[in-house]
Amino acid sequence: MPFASRRQLLGYISGFVCAEGCFGLSDCxxxxxxxxRQDDRPLLDLLAVSTGLGKVSDHRPAQPLxxxxxxxxxxxxxxxELGGLLRLGGLAGRKARELDVWSRAxxxxxxxxxxxxxxxxxxxxxxRDRLAQVRAYxxxxxxxxxxxxxxxxxxxxxxxxxxxxxxxxxxxxxxxxMRWRRGQPDAPHRNTIVRHFGSWHGALTVAGxxxxxxxxxxxxxxEERRRDRRVAQQARVLAAVRRFELEHGRxxxxxxxxxxxxxxxxxxxxxxxxYNLFPGGWxxxxxRARQAAGATV
Numbered sequence: 001m002p003f004a005s006r007r008q009l010l011g012y013i014s015g016f017v018c019a020e021g022c023f024g025l026s027d028c029x030x031x032x033x034x035x036x037r038q039d040d041r042p043l044l045d046l047l048a049v050s051t052g053l054g055k056v057s058d059h060r061p062a063q064p065l066x067x068x069x070x071x072x073x074x075x076x077x078x079x080x081e082l083g084g085l086l087r088l089g090g091l092a093g094r095k096a097r098e099l100d101v102w103s104r105a106x107x108x109x110x111x112x113x114x115x116x117x118x119x120x121x122x123x124x125x126x127x128r129d130r131l132a133q134v135r136a137y138x139x140x141x142x143x144x145x146x147x148x149x150x151x152x153x154x155x156x157x158x159x160x161x162x163x164x165x166x167x168x169x170x171x172x173x174x175x176x177x178m179r180w181r182r183g184q185p186d187a188p189h190r191n192t193i194v195r196h197f198g199s200w201h202g203a204l205t206v207a208g209x210x211x212x213x214x215x216x217x218x219x220x221x222x223e224e225r226r227r228d229r230r231v232a233q234q235a236r237v238l239a240a241v242r243r244f245e246l247e248h249g250r251x252x253x254x255x256x257x258x259x260x261x262x263x264x265x266x267x268x269x270x271x272x273x274x275y276n277l278f279p280g281g282w283x284x285x286x287x288r289a290r291q292a293a294g295a296t297v
Contacts, residue, residue, distance in 0.1 A: 010089035016047065017086060018095050022249035023102040025131055028124035030106045032082055035248050038067035041210050047071055051085065053078045066263050068247075070273035073091040081174055093136065098233075101131045126196050135250065136290065153188060153196050158186035171260040174200050198223070233269050234288070240268035241289040244251070251289070254282040 016034060024031045031052075036044060044056045045064045054073035062068075073082050084102045091099050105127040112119030164180045164187075165172055180188050190200070193253035204213050244252045244260055252260065258271045270279065278284040 010085060010211075013047065013051070013085060014089035014091055015044075016094075020093060020248070021095070021133065024249060025099045025102070025105055025124065025128040028119075028121060028128060029074065030079045030109060031072065032079060032101060032102075033249065034071045036069055039180075041069040041100045044069055044071040049083070053082055075228075076109055080110055085217075097134045098131060101127055101134055105131070119187060134152070155195045157196055157203060158207045159186045160184070161203060161209060162195070163187075165207075165212065167207050170212075171214035172204060172209055172212045230277060233273065237274055237277060237285060238266050238289045238292050239261075240265040241285060242293060245289075245293075251286055254255070254285075 004188050019036045020034045020036065022035070024033065034044060036045070038058060040059070041056060047104060048054055048071055054071055054075075056069055056071050059068050059070065076210070083099070085101055087103070105124055108123050108127070109119050111117060112234050118233055160181075161172075163184075164177055168176060168180065178190055181189070188196075193203045194200055197206060197282075201213055204210055235267050240261060241252065241257065243265065247264075256286075258274075268274075274285065275281065278288070279285075
């Protein structure tokens with residue numbers, strides 16, 4: 001055995017299952033898979049040889065997708081043996097809950113090997129649905145942190161613009177505002193004002209200073225184009241997450257997704273752009289992807 005002890009083997013398997021394993025019920029038949037890049041096939045071969053379970057196969061999809069390898073365990077006796085190993089190895093969190101439901105399906109199929117006894121299809125179908133529920137990603141529930149009183153950017157911006165306008169002569173330009181702000185470091189930055197009100201002209205208009213705008217606003221349409229581009233970028237991210245889920249049978253973790261993107265979804269926006277597109281972070285990405293998947297069912 002390539003491992004120093006059975007305990008070491010169990011720990012190795014459990015770690016791989018938590019990171020990459022996928023419990024499945026295909027046509028109410030339990031199966032288990034780990035899907036990796038083909039470069040990592042030696043790891044899957046090591047698992048298959050060490051346990052004596054399943055087989056490793058290669059998959060060469062059409063470009064631009066990359067070759068991959070999959071360790072599959074589908075035989076009735078072998079999935080039962082794998083379930084026993086994983087119980088000994090110990091899993092935690094969502095994977096432990098998946099194993100519990102999946103193991104009940106394994107036991108139900110094994111029950112059908114008894115003479116005169118058949119596996120109950122309705123039980124297997126119920127377990128299949130339950131497994132899908134358990135596998136669904138749910139953002140962690142965290143207790144509310146101490147809520148600090150936030151700044152009222154809108155009020156501060158309008159107060160600063162009005163104070164500046166009383167001291168400025170002639171048209172009000174953002175360049176002149178920034179010069180005035182050098183002596184007023186507590187006043188909001190021009191970019192802060194623009195983000196809050198949507199544009200410099202919009203901020204001056206709300207402040208009641210529209211008649212002193214330095215120059216006419218840019219033609220309408222730029223904001224709409226930026227919005228459309230943002231929506232299109234978000235859609236590419238969600239499509240890539242969905243593709244990862246279809247390939248691997250589970251949703252990706254953030255760093256895992258961005259590593260995969262470099263080789264398999266280069267059309268998706270970069271990591272920095274993703275976090276600009278989804279202010280709620282990776283949890284928001286997964287929740288939006290789940291909603292989009294539900295809308296297409």
